Amino acid sequence: MTDVPVTFTAADLQAVRTGTSRPLLLTDATVHTLDPVIGTMKHADVLIGGGLVVGVGPGIVKAADDDGAVVVSATGTTIVPAILDLSAALTGRPRGEGPGTLGPGAPAHLVVLADTDAPDLDAALRIALTGPDRLRAVLRDGVPLVWDGTVLNPASQPGGTTGTDGGGAGHVDPERVGVWVDTEDFLHQELTADGRYDETRGGRPHAFQGRYWIDGDRIDYLDDLGFWAFGRFDGDTLHHAGYTMHRRHAR
The missing domain is CATH 2.40.128.290 (Uncharacterised protein family Atu4866)
Known part of the structure; x- marks a missing residue:
């Protein structure tokens, strides 16, 4: 039985929260960028700064110390955009503009899943949409909203209600x-x-x-x-x- 790497730990989260002014680097993941030029990359790093994807691809971790980045191991995980823009996919748009990809310049909205839940892009998107309890992390503008499967800022019903009835x-x-x-x-x-x-x-x-x-x-x-x-x-x-x-x- 293959051991599942321990990723997105409480210590990682604490480092991210205390290093808000520093770049965040997620390392060694499968990254489906949905960028038409970059595509899918294995063992890739995602560098986030100022709420944007600054860089994506293998080898970025070599500059982590130079940049003072907070480094979080994403080994054994798959990263996909948290926002999908079908109009852009169908009609095209200038690269790096708006959400919908994880290419450099795009907003850092992303979802992280275990590789076992994401053997391919279709499976990754399906779990991202239908299996919130199986998400390793969710970031919006580079800010963690879900970490280690736990919702950090639960969206309460308006007025503190628990339902719609x-x-x-x-x-x-x-x-x-x-x-x-x-x-x-x-x-x-x-x-x-x-x-x-x-x-x-x-x-x-x-x-x-x-x-x-x-x-x-x-x-x-x-x-x-x-x-x-x-x-x-x-x-x-x-x-x-x-x-x-x-x-x-x-x-």
């Missing part, structure tokens, strides 16, 4: 409670102090109703029908689903 108020900003009306007077959206919203559309009352949560300038909606939507506040303006709304003040 419960009750209870969400995050409510008292300064934004009230009725918001679009510029054409078609959409009226009332945000109430108990974390509920009630929409009137074209004079049709209660067209949509549900719960809402406000986090900074973002508002998330969970309609009673089960769908999610969002909007953004810009000062005294609320942008939602193509509508520009202002709060109607009581007369």
Whole structure:
């Protein structure tokens, strides 16, 4: 039986967290870059700096000391982009622009899996999408979100709820409670102090109703029908689903 290398340990994570100003180097992995020129590389290193992939390929580790990089062994793992851009794959775009590859210049969004879960690219992408408990690591802009299979910053439900069928108020900003009306007077959206919203559309009352949560300038909606939507506040303006709304003040 072949021993599985010990990678992405707690000590590695501590080194990454304390070395945030230093480059991060993942070494000795199979890397599916999805870059049309580079392709897939074996025993490759991925150098990350400033939230970007700085370099990829074998031999980068030789300069790790010169660059003061935090080095994490990725032996026995496969690395793939965490974001896939099918439009770029179909139509092309200038190299190094936007997410979707692990080529130099691309954002450092990546997923790390054990080689045993990723014998080829298709398997790697399938596990990345369907097996979150089997991910060795996930990085966004070079910042670890998952490490050794553990979610470091679990995404909680808005308002601290544990599902989509419960009750209870969400995050409510008292300064934004009230009725918001679009510029054409078609959409009226009332945000109430108990974390509920009630929409009137074209004079049709209660067209949509549900719960809402406000986090900074973002508002998330969970309609009673089960769908999610969002909007953004810009000062005294609320942008939602193509509508520009202002709060109607009581007369």
